[in-house]
Amino acid sequence: MRRVILLLLSVLVAGLQLSTAQVAKQQITLDDLFKKGTFRSKSIWGLTPMNDDEYYSALNDKRQVAKFKLATGDQVEVLFDPSAFDVPELNAMSGYQLSADETKMLVETNPQSIYRHSYTAENFIYNIKTKELRRLSSNGPQMNAAFSPDGSKVAFVRSNNIYIVDLNNFEEIQVTTDGEYNSIINGAADWVYEEEFALTTGLQWSPDSKKLAYFRFDESRVKMFNMTMYERNLYPENYTFKYPKAGEDNSIVTIHVYNLDSKVTNQMDVGPNTDQYIARIKWMPTSDKLCMIRLNRLQNQIDILMADAASGNSESVFTETNKYYIEEVSDDYLTITPDGKRFILTSERDGYKHIYLYEWQSMAIKQVTKGSNEVIAVNGYNPKEKTIYYLGYDQSPLRKAIFSVDSKGQIRKLSPNSGTNSAVFTKNYKYYMVYNSSITSPLSVTLYKANGKQVRVMEDNQKLKEKLEQYDIPQKEFFTFKTSEGVELYGYMVKPLNFDSAKRYPVMMYQYSGPGSQSVTDNFRIGWDEYLATQGYMVVCVDGRGTGGRGEQFKKMTYGQLGYYESIDQIETAKYLQTLPFVDGSRIGIWGWSYGGYMSSLCLFKGADVFRMAIAVAPVANWRYYDSIYTERFMGLPQDNPLGYDNNSPINHVDKLKGKFLLIHGTADDNVHFQNSVEMIEKLVQAGKQFDVMVYPDKNHGIRGGNTTMHLYTLMTNYIKENL
Structure with missing residues (x-):
């Protein structure tokens, strides 16, 4: 009996040892981090809310562009299937964009990177109704391809020149002819604007689709920088590009408007000083005036210029100075309300970055947010509710939350969970998706209604949480x-x-x-x-x-x-x-x-x-x-x-x-x-x-x-x- 008991005990101990070995936790390896991506959070990316606020488009698991029900995540329709066409380039489909009326799709293939944001691609136009696919242009890869608001045309850049394709007959019109590598850039940004102003395109259609505003960079006086590209060649290539270093010559930047009806291009008046920056351009809703955001070379003064698109004449309608410097100007710096009567911008004039509301005519000013909870970015403006949505700090520089502020100055926090939050809003602000993570919680993506009611969790990274337990x-x-x-x-x-x-x-x-x-x-x-x-x-x-x-x-x-x-x-x-x-x-x-x-x-x-x-x-x-x-x-x-x-x-x-x-x-x-x-x-x-x-x-x-x-x-x- 004693021998049997000892045998049973030894088996039990061995089992316990085996059990302990089985649950012994793993340690992080470099392979986990840099080869396997073991701890990489899944996210919801590449999602495009559609016009009715009830659906979104995205690439599905089959690399098709599909339409999904926002409230459930269910796929309801395939909008574009690359495999339905015998076009080899579609095997390298990298992205797409829908026209404003969602009847056409610009399909992007074979992207070739230039710098941080810029790249060329071969683009196709797909008609969702007729199922017809056509190449946008047969004359070489394109940059910055963009639908006109009415969906009838696409503008793009090729070899530093601007082209417009009429989608009714696919006639290609060349807008500029002076583009030249390392000299003149039309419709795109030079290296330093792309890097430091995050200017990803130099083209902007007017709301009525009858005009195209564009940047022109004359970088002929900018000094050349050289890099040797070895690439296992017997004789390495000497790659050269224009790179303005501190104190050296910058590009001379001018703004132009091309009228599609008259085929006339007008240069906008940006002032007599050529040693300055035009960080952004934005059309007024009426399509007759163009706003231009100008900074002086030291970047301690910012002006909003209002230009007449027909004559090019302009006037400064807003100026702000700072004893140090103006914050980097990004896409959300200036928001023009749809009625064209007001504009929203951010400023550090009271010592913290906050939102200000201005009237165009009277230039009456209202500070919308205050305090040490700085604003980080403006997410959008809902004209129906007269509400501004923004990302701001949440009682600490460590934490960020999504907020809304209405016309009465009432601030409401829209992201319920502490940590780091960001959001994507649907076009009419009926829904918003909150991306949240914290020091202890992997990324989650949750869909909410405008009133803050949770609709569904779109991604909870449960598999990652289970992996972390190991x-x-x-x-x-x-x-x-x-x-x-x-x-x-x-x-x-x-x-x-x-x-x-x-x-x-x-x-x-x-x-x-x-x-x-x-x-x-x-x-x-x-x-x-x-x-x-x-x-x-x-x-x-x-x-x-x-x-x-x-x-x-x-x-x-x-x-x-x-x-x-x-x-x-x-x-x-x-x-x-x-x-x-x-x-x-x-x-x-x-x-x-x-x-x-x-x-x-x-x-x-x-x-x-x-x-x-x-x-x-x-x-x-x-x-x-x-x-x-x-x-x-x-x-x-x-x-x-x-x-x-x-x-x-x-x-x-x-x-x-x-x-x-x-x-x-x-x-x-x-x-x-x-x-x-x-x-x-x-x-x-x-x-x-x-x-x-x-x-x-x-x-x-x-x-x-x-x-x-x-x-x-x-x-x-x-x-x-x-x-x-």
Whole structure:
């Protein structure tokens, strides 16, 4: 009997051990992050609300364009099936757009990227009623193809010239003839407007479809930048493009209106100064006047010009100045009400970004939102309810919510869950979709009615939640601390697995730190931070002065001396961490990408006694090497502010390097040029400093493609393990 009992006990113990082994949680691997996408949230993307607010179009699992019932998600109709046509290009269908009356579809295929936003594509026109498919043009790939509001025509850009196709007979009309590579651009943006103003198209149809307004960039005086493209060629190609650096010549930008009836083009009056920016154009509802948003070169004055489309004559109807700079102008900066009587814009005039309502005729002004809960973006205006919808901060710079404000100034929060929210509204604002995540909750997408009643959960990422249960994931937590100057800063830390407060851990700090940016936010993300924490490192990120969500003074105090306060705050963060009992103060590193790479370089050099090592990916080495719009917005002209440019450029502090330094760059980076790292390398060599470099051939600012991302993060992981 005793032998039987012992046998049963041994079987029971073995079973318990097997059960324990079966439920042992996995740890995050680099493969999970950069090959398998294990923790990638599913989302609802590519969804286009339709005119009746009850349906939406989207690509289904079969790569068909289908119509779905918004309230249920049920597919009700296939609008376009590529497999129904013997057209090889449709195998590379990448997107589509519907005409305003939803009877035609522009089908985009074979996109070829140019820069961050720009690309060319082969476009087709599909008639949903007749089921007829026709190529938009047989004369080469197109850019910026767009239906006219009445759906009868499509305008596009090819080889820097503008064309219009009449969809009744597919006759192609050439609007401009002077387009020339690296000289004249019609209907599209030059490199710096695309990058810094996010200007994705230079074409805009009038509401009556009878006129086409367009940008013309004369970049002939802009200096050329050269990049060697190796691409495994025996003789590498020398790629050249126009890139205006700080203090150098910009493109001369003019605005033109082409009248389709008269076939006459009129140039709009943008003022006598050619050294300025036209950030956006917008038609008035009557189609006879065009609004143009103008900024001076220093970007501390903004004007709204109202131009007569027939004569080109214009007048300034609104002006605002700022002692620092005007926020980057985006699509939502100016909203014109459908009746044409009012306009809505955002301003920091009271120290925080808020919404203002103006009357065109009297220019009477009403401040719509107030307080420290800044507005981030205007989502739309419902003329029927006289309600503005917007994204704003939610009692903290860490959290964002969707709000509405009516004509009486009553504000209502439309996103019920805390964390980071964004929204997509249907065309008539009957429904809206809220995208929500938090530090503990993966992305969810929920459909609501305008009154706030939940209709359905469109995506809950339940499979990801179940997957997370299988992994031992380090927890992220927020914290605040005060610097020696009494400035309170927000941060997060990811503590190592099985954290023991009696032990002392090495720390890897991450930051971006650019003006108005935020890295410390209440949203869901499992990435390299969590991986490093599984390897025994504590990861810390702090948003220092100059970052967003805390008002104009906090953000713009870095004006004219980028890097000065930001580097002080990162060094102060490291010194604060040294006071914590569970931190090994002799083993603190810092890393970052782009502006973050600039900062990690500067912090290692200026904080040589604090940081043991740093990794800089695609860093700006000297603000004189970076583009005009971005750099001058925050620094002024180098001719006027030489010390501001030079005192906080990493290449002027290389002699202070003591720790280990890894410099990483892609040779085909059209944004932060490889030149930055080359010049830093030369400075370090001449200063007698030893360091490490990794170069990624033919990779742009994102350093990706094939196995590149995996290689990059493996390299950085090993470097941290060896040197921290």
